[in-house]
Amino acid sequence: MTNYVVVLVFSLTFLEHGLLFQRVSSLGINYGQVGDNLPPPDKVLQLLGSLHINKTRIYDTNPKVLTSFANSNIELFVTVENQMLPSLVDPQQALQWVTSRIKPYFPATKIGGIAVGNELYTDDDSSLIGYLVPAMMSIHAALVQTGLDKYIQVSTPNSLSVLQESYPPSAGCFRPQVAGVMTQLLSFLHSTKSTFWINAYPYFAYKDSPTKIPLDYVLFNPNPGMVDPYTKYHYDNMLYAQVDAVIFAMARLGFKDIEVGVSETGWPSKGDGDEVGATVANAAVYNKNLLKRQLQSEGTPLRKNMGLDVYLFALFNEDLKPGPTSERNYGLYQPDETMAYNVGLLSSSQSSTSTTNSIVSLTSSASTVCINPRL
Secondary structure (H helix, E strand, O other): OOOOOOEOOOOEEEOOOOEEEOOOOEEEEEOOOOOOOOOOHHHHHHHHHHOOOOEEEOOOOOHHHHHHOOOOOOEEEEEEOHHHHHHHOOHHHHHHHHHHHOOOOOOOOEEEEEEEOOOOOOOOOOOOHHHHHHHHHHHHHHHHHOOOOOOOEEEOEEEHHHEEEOOOHHHOEEOHHHHHHHHHHHHHHHHHOOOEEEEOOHHHHHHHOOOOOOHHHHOOOOOOOEEOOOOOOEEOOHHHHHHHHHHHHHHHOOOOOOOEEEEEEOOOOOOOOOOOOOOHHHHHHHHHHHHHHHHOOOOEOOEOOOOOOEEEOOOEOOOOOOOOHHHHOOOOEOOOOOEOOOOOEEOHHHOOOOOEOOOOOOOOOOOHHHOOOOO
16 A cells, blocks of 8 residues: 554543543554545544544645644654655755755644655555665754754655565565665664554455465454464464564664554455455454554564554545555545444543454565574
């Protein structure tokens, strides 16, 4: 999917069908705007506030959003559109971008991060990936020059296409054609103490191999799971296996201490005839089970003591998104702000109750980039 993270630390209201978040600190929501019937930014701010969500990601630097979110408790992660990267390699252009797109709104608007591009390497297109790290370096230098680097992180969301191998997780390694860029990217992230973001969709793996991948494994439902033959770690869901595959891939390039976060994950509630599994029931189960994991501040088997930051995709169904039907049906909410389905995420206005606290290889054969690291 083409198109950073909100972790929920919360107390909850347990309902027959849902949970009310009283405080949000580690689950994020992606707020896409590719639609002609979406509510205005001030209404979106009210919705996020009612859900007690305090972080969201947008796919541009829309001045209407940045202005509307001023003096609120919502932290924004903004995005440099892919087509802008070639020009932002120039330090002067990057400084102009920061001084016009970021500085006028900060600190009234809480901008916590800049995503430089989105999924610059995919199976179909890698033409812009060479601009990635130079543009990131120029934008970071501009933040330093304007005194904003202490407050705003610079990174980029990657698709799982950057991996040559992802199964088992210990075999995780980057594709040879991106290994050079990944080494540069990881060096930058290490030096700036920034996160490596990945857009991870177990749905895609299931859709492509529904007879080989157990549905319960991708939905976080109870299931036998799988044991990695190298680490002996047990995985009961695909998302954590995908994240750990990325951690192994980074280690193979010599980087073992960079945090990994999930910048997008979700499940479509509707799809075309050949989009197996794209149903309201599956979308509700995936997202509800993911929310429960976030409530527990759960880490992956490889990093049990480190909570996983996740941005859920997405806040709204977006009717102008191109591609198959599923692309327009990832939202938790319809454009009229009614729930597309109930995942247990209820706004404060929706409840007055009291509160309490088998799998197949997805990629081609390994290369020399995939030599086993020591973790």
